[in-house]
Amino acid sequence: LIFVPGNNPRFLEKAKKIQADIVCFDLEDSVPDNEKTNARKLIKSALKSRKLYTSSIFVRTNSPTSGKIPSDLQEVIQKGIDGIVIPKVNNIVELKKIEKILSKLEKAKNLKPLQIIPSIESAEGVVNTYSIASFGKRISAVVFGVFDLLNDLGVEYTKESKGAKYSRTKIPVDGHAAGVAVIDAIWQDLKDVKGLEKDCKIGKSLGYTGKSIIHPDQISIVHKLFHPNKNEILWAEKVCKIYLKSTKNGTGATTVDGKMIDEVHFKQAKALLELVKQ
Structure with a gap:
């Protein structure tokens, strides 16, 4: 799963050639507040060229507590989108509210039910991972977001940080128990290829079935290490x-x-x- 900034036309165009399993147009962390409206419009336009993209297309909305999800969904829910990634999901109460909005838009636009991938990025989310992952048939996977989790725990990130060890171990157990795919967190250092390889091996050994990435150069490594040899x-x-x-x-x-x-x-x-x- 590769994140593509939704406010960057050049990156949205390049994404047509990306060979990732999921290309996720981003409305959240990679897009500043004053660019949210522009990003929604650019993503809406990109979805009209869906046939030119070889991967599944998801959109990462803003968080449930941001108040921006209704505007996000109103703009991007249309033909061509396969699903949405919802960041910082804490509990199923949030999912119920989002699904209600989503269902109305799908009905109005004559669309089939879209997939939802909740991102677990808080202490509350980690505690509730199983209920989130088993929320309903829409949930196809859960994704681990390590940086916001560490921030929530008050722990500084380092490559060898043990602060997220329990959470990183618990999430795939809950995900598999719920019968969904489990996607590991990103590796931030683009120059540290050996670090990425090591991190992929650790993730796979914990039960993760894939990994979030932030650059196309990481795709081949992730595919190689997560795909059966x-x-x-x-x-x-x-x-x-x-x-x-x-x-x-x-x-x-x-x-x-x-x-x-x-x-x-x-x-x-x-x-x-x-x-x-x-």
């Missing part, structure tokens, strides 16, 4: 083949290359192969 795919194929044969023979649990596998491993392997197909 050749050995993982071959292993998954072997597990599925042998386990299905074993269950057909009435055995169930069996071994693959000397390692015990059962239904849990089969489900993991099957899920990995489904991800590859997508």
Whole structure:
């Protein structure tokens, strides 16, 4: 998921060639207050050229407490948008209010229900992650926002900061329990490629299924590290083949290359192969 400043026509144009899973036009942090109106208009115009973009298109609104979401949605909800990212979601009460506005606009504009990706960026949001992630069918993923969370906790950010460790671990557990994808926080230092690679590996090991990014140069690294590699795919194929044969023979649990596998491993392997197909 890559964020693109909504008030920058050049970046919106360049986004047509970006090979990210989700291109997210931003109305929040990257857009100053005096540029919000202009950004809404530019995004509205960009959505009219939806066919020229190869990725799913989302728009990040302003936060639920900003008072700007009604204006954001009024301008950008139209044909061509796949969903919205809502930053700084604290609880489902906020989501209910937003969904009410969204539903009215969808009905008025004859649109199918759009996806919602809530961003968890506060202590309250972390506590409520499961209820937020399981709010309804619109929720396709949750995303972790580390910088605002640390600010909420009164903790200074460093690359090795442990201040968000609990939150970063809890969010994917809650997300998977709710059955949605979980997107890790951004890596801010564009020059530190090794740091990004390390951070991706940590995120994947915690259960994140993707990562937010802020520059196109980060896309290939994130795709490489989050997408199953050749050995993982071959292993998954072997597990599925042998386990299905074993269950057909009435055995169930069996071994693959000397390692015990059962239904849990089969489900993991099957899920990995489904991800590859997508």
